[in-house]
Amino acid sequence: MKTIMKAIYIISLLTAAALSACSLKPQEEEIQKDSIADLAVTLSAAQLKHIHLSTTKIEKKKLGASIEVNGMLDVPPQNLITVSALLGGFIKTTSMLQGIHVKKGEVIAQIQNPEFITIQQNYLENKSRLGYLEQEYKRQEELSKENVAAAKTFQQATADYHSAVATNGALKEKLKMIGINPDGLNQNNIKSIVNIYSPINGYVTVVNINIGSYLNPQDIICEIVDTDHLHAELTVFEKDITKVKVGQKVVFKIVNGNDADRFAHVYLINHKISADRTVRVHAHLDKDDPTLIPNMYLKAFIQVDEYETLAVPSKALVEFDGASYLFVESVSNGEAHTYKAVEVKKGISEGNFTAIEFLSEGDTFKDKNVVVDGSYDLLAKMRNVEEEE
Numbered sequence: 001m002k003t004i005m006k007a008i009y010i011i012s013l014l015t016a017a018a019l020s021a022c023s024l025k026p027q028e029e030e031i032q033k034d035s036i037a038d039l040a041v042t043l044s045a046a047q048l049k050h051i052h053l054s055t056t057k058i059e060k061k062k063l064g065a066s067i068e069v070n071g072m073l074d075v076p077p078q079n080l081i082t083v084s085a086l087l088g089g090f091i092k093t094t095s096m097l098q099g100i101h102v103k104k105g106e107v108i109a110q111i112q113n114p115e116f117i118t119i120q121q122n123y124l125e126n127k128s129r130l131g132y133l134e135q136e137y138k139r140q141e142e143l144s145k146e147n148v149a150a151a152k153t154f155q156q157a158t159a160d161y162h163s164a165v166a167t168n169g170a171l172k173e174k175l176k177m178i179g180i181n182p183d184g185l186n187q188n189n190i191k192s193i194v195n196i197y198s199p200i201n202g203y204v205t206v207v208n209i210n211i212g213s214y215l216n217p218q219d220i221i222c223e224i225v226d227t228d229h230l231h232a233e234l235t236v237f238e239k240d241i242t243k244v245k246v247g248q249k250v251v252f253k254i255v256n257g258n259d260a261d262r263f264a265h266v267y268l269i270n271h272k273i274s275a276d277r278t279v280r281v282h283a284h285l286d287k288d289d290p291t292l293i294p295n296m297y298l299k300a301f302i303q304v305d306e307y308e309t310l311a312v313p314s315k316a317l318v319e320f321d322g323a324s325y326l327f328v329e330s331v332s333n334g335e336a337h338t339y340k341a342v343e344v345k346k347g348i349s350e351g352n353f354t355a356i357e358f359l360s361e362g363d364t365f366k367d368k369n370v371v372v373d374g375s376y377d378l379l380a381k382m383r384n385v386e387e388e389e
Contacts (some may be wrong), residue, residue, distance in 0.1 A: 002283050039382045040330060040340040048337060051377045055329060055369035061311040062284035062349045064303035067243060069281075071234035071252070073296045079226040081199050084178050088217045091195055091209045096222055098207055102198040109196040110219060115176060120190045123171040123182060130164040130321065135178030137161035213251075230292055234300055235282040241279045243304040244269060250283045251351050252300035254292070261351045262289065266302065301350065309347060309355040316372045317346065317354060318379050326356070327371040329380050339371060339378055 043051070094109040102108055140157040161381060175182045177195040206223035209215060232252060236244055250264040268282035274275050279304070324346045331338035347355030358365060371378060 006074045038291045040338050041378060041381050042336050043381075046333050050341075051374045053374035053377075054211055056174040056313065056316070056372050058310055058312055058356075058366060061355075062306050062307050062308050063311060063348055063353065063355050064249070064306040065348055065352060066251075066301035066303045067236065067240045069234045069236050069240075069300050069302060071232050071281075071298050071300055073292055073294050073298065075225055075227060075231070075294050076229055079200070079202070079229055081202070081224045081226075083108070083196065083199065083221045083224065084217070084219060085111050085196060085215055085221060086217060087113055087115055088215045088219065089116075090138065090217060091149070091211055091213050094208045094209060094211060096204050096209075098204055100204050102202065102204060102224060104198055104201050106198045107195045108198050108204075110193050111215060112193045113194060114192060114331070116157055116180070116194055117190055117192050119171065119174055119178070120180065120185060123168070123175060123176055124185065124187060124190075126164060126167050126171060130168050132163075133157070133161040133164045145180045174208055186236055196221060196349050198224060221222075225294055227290070227292070227294065228288065230285060230288070230294065231267070231296075232283040232285065232300065233300060234283055234302070235278045236281050238273055238279065241269070241273075241281075244281055244302055249303040250300050251303065252298045255297040255299055257296070263287070263293075264300075310357070310366075311355050312370055313372050314352055314354045314385070315345070316370055316375055317356075318375045320379060324356075325379075326365075328365050329369040329374050341382065343377075367372040 043053075059090050089111040090113070092110040092112050096102075096108055137157045137160075140154040144151065144154040172182045175185065180191075181196065202224040203226075204222055205225050206220070208222065209352055215221065232250065234250070244266060246266050246269065247257050250266060252264065253261060263286040264283040265286065266281060267284045270280040270282075273279055283300075312326065316326060318327070321341050325341045327339045328342050329337055329362045330340045342357050345357040345359060347357060351356070
């Protein structure tokens with residue numbers, strides 16, 4: 001009997017303890033949840049120097065609903081040049097290096113080929129023969145008019161002359177293509193080495209030659225890119241493309257680059273959907289930047305709508321227990337500053353700013369200073385105060 005009574009007594013104690021724990025748990029959770037919104041922290045001038053706080057005013061800004069896309073920097077086809085040699089040959093000189101800047105018309109290499117001599121020889125011989133054939137053609141033409149010469153002789157003179165004219169024109173163009181000026185060519189300046197010139201201003205990105213190497217006609221000497229017309233090629237998913245319009249603002253950052261925002265505007269929208277159900281969108285940069293390089297990857301936001309809203313720098317917001325907070329300067333007497341945690345609702349972000357909406361007392365904080373740098377230091381300070389209490 002005593003054993004039974006003892007067991008009942010123990011069960012009663014355990015039940016009471018369990019009920020007590022259940023009744024206390026919600027209260028503890030409620031205190032934990034509401035603790036930061038009810039806290040303020042006061043810092044002395046010395047503490048402020050240590051934390052390095054910076055503040056700003058809440059302001060109204062025009063932010064836009066945006067589409068997040070990926071892309072890369074590119075140049076138009078006419079700004080990316082592949083340089084080759086018409087006839088090939090041995091490389092005699094070159095000073096090209098990857099990354100070097102060259103100007104249009106600058107000599108980038110010299111190439112030697114015995115065939116250059118043959119072309120020049122043929123041109124000069126044909127040019128000399130052309131003078132004789134022209135005189136013979138005119139003489140036979142006069143004789144034909146006077147019915148002195150046979151028609152067959154005049155026809156032959158005409159054919160020979162026109163053939164020589166055609167050959168002269170073809171050889172002349174061929175000389176121009178290999179870099180020799182036919183107008184200044186004579187028997188005293190025939191050469192086996194010709195210059196290769198840069199066709200544009202730009203940077204050498206690929207070099208495939210060295211002195212002494214043999215170059216076939218189809219081989220690439222180098223590649224040169226002109227970055228003056230760099231643009232952004234964006235990849236937009238099919239579901240979003242109907243929202244994109246020419247002229248819309250684009251804010252982008254270079255992947256693995258610094259945090260600087262750069263700006264562009266939609267210039268062209270492709271009218272074909274690729275196999276992966278995306279569409280290419282071409283955007284022109286608002287400002288040239290010599291530090292940017294073709295094929296850099298980027299992350300961008302295409303602004304498809306715009307409205308005015310309260311906004312703060314994104315780094316002013318702190319996240320705690322699933323909520324977003326701003327630290328508002330509530331008291332400042334010159335030596336000490338008091339900051340209060342105020343819960344807000346986050347809106348869209350664009351660039352370095354985020355739209356906010358106060359859950360209460362919005363008008364009270366419009367002209368107050370809010371913490372930008374050091375907000376998480378204040379959060380840590382508040383948590384320490386809470387634990388001490």
